[in-house]
Amino acid sequence: MSGSWDLRIAAEFFGTLILVLFGNGAVANSFLKDTTGNGEAGQSNGGWLFIALGYGFGVMIPAMMFASISGNHINPAITIAQACAGIFPWSEVGPYIVAQFLGAIVGQLLIFMVYWPFYQKTTNKDLILGTCATADGAGSKLNGFLAEAVGTFALVFGATGLYRGMFFHGxxxxANIGVGLLIATMVISLGGPTGPALNPARDLGPRIVHALIPLSNKGSSHWEYSWVPVLGSIVGAIIGILLYKVFFGL
Structure with a gap:
């Protein structure tokens, strides 16, 4: 990381904003009624691959823009995991997380602004929530927790290896392209149960926007589930980075 403190905070804010704008924006284009990415009866023409690419590029592009400035965490779980592994100062964890959550909130607000007419046309409450936050398709918090923990474990273990492995060294x-492909693969392979979040800011920030936005047909924000993607992704990230550290070092 080579940026000043102010630049690093700005990079985390804008990086997370881009992640949510591209990722949740792809979901909105797939789910909402009458968008160009949506087929008949609420079925997406782009499919799950359409969404996976949105999240993949939503991570890869900020990484290319900001990795040298802030490390491009854009994810509180990664920030906390790196602090637990001793490669990021605990004193900077709080400001990073605040910037990440604010970026996620602003990113989701921009999605509502762009897609507002299509939100008003959509009557399926689950699809509207799906453009903001995650839920477990099996109706099980345990399944949701396991899906988020395993997915984030694989993400952090894989991303740590990409950035520190010999093949991408220097x-x-x-490495940034590899991480973008890794995110897309995670969404395709392990995203079926929950969405997925893999990132507390990506889920909780937009869920707050969903709760506050004045949309009559939006339904519940399902706060009873909101802790699952937050805690699950943090646990998975910590296990992922510590396991990499034990076997390969940092």
Missing amino acids: NMDL
Whole structure:
């Protein structure tokens, strides 16, 4: 990280904003009624791959823009995990997380602004919530927790290896592309049960927007589930980075 403190906070804010704008924006284009990405009867023409690419590029592009400035965490689980592993100062965890949550909130507000007419046309409350936050398709908090923990474990373990592995050593751009592909793969392979979040800010920030936005047909924000993607992703991230540290070092 080479940026000043102010630049690092700005990078985390804008990086998370882009992640949510591209990722949740792809979901909105797939789910909402009459968008160009939506087919008949609420079925997406783009499919799950359409959404996976949105999240993949939503991580890869900020990584190329901001990795050298802030490390491009754009995820409180990664910030906390790196602090637990001793490679990020605990004194900076709080400001990073605040910037990440604010970026996620602003990103979701921009999605509502762009897609507002289509939100008003959509009557399926689950689809509207799906453009903001996650839920477990099996109706099980345990299944949701396991899905988020395993997914984030694989994400952090894999991303740590990409950035620190010998193949990408000294070539940050290739590593950033690899991380984008890793995110897309995680969404395709392990995203079926929950969405997924893999990131507390990506879920909780937009869920707050969903709760506050004045949309009559939006339904419940399901706060009873909100702790699952937050805690699950943090636990998975900590296990992922510590396991990598034990076997390969940091």
